[in-house]
Amino acid sequence: MxxxxxxxxxxxxxxxxxxxxxxxxxxxxxxxxxxxxMQYQTGKIEFKNENADIDIPKGYKFLDGEQTQYVLTDLWGI
Incomplete structure (x- = not known):
């Protein structure tokens, strides 16, 4: 048993x-x-239409507006 x-x-x-x-x-x-x-960007990113640029520090990643919208709405549900 x-x-x-x-x-x-x-x-x-x-x-x-x-x-x-x-x-x-x-x-x-x-x-x-x-x-x-995801297509991350790093380093210096130039925004030609806005005549601006941004430096992404080492260890960080940048997503463009379309990918950010996908993350916020589809993945996070915001």
């Missing part, structure tokens, strides 16, 4: 953890796809 119960519990726990790992992996793939689709 104890062996049967132990076998049952081990089977359920293995199934649960493999399913949870698949969910984490699919979420990681989704985030990686979003990250790789």
């Amino acid at each position: 104890k062996k049967a119960l132990l076998t049952f519990l081990l089977t359920i726990s293995c199934t649960y953890f493999s399913t949870a790992q698949e969910e984490v992996d699919s979420l990681a793939v989704f985030f990686q796809q979003i990250e790789s689709s």
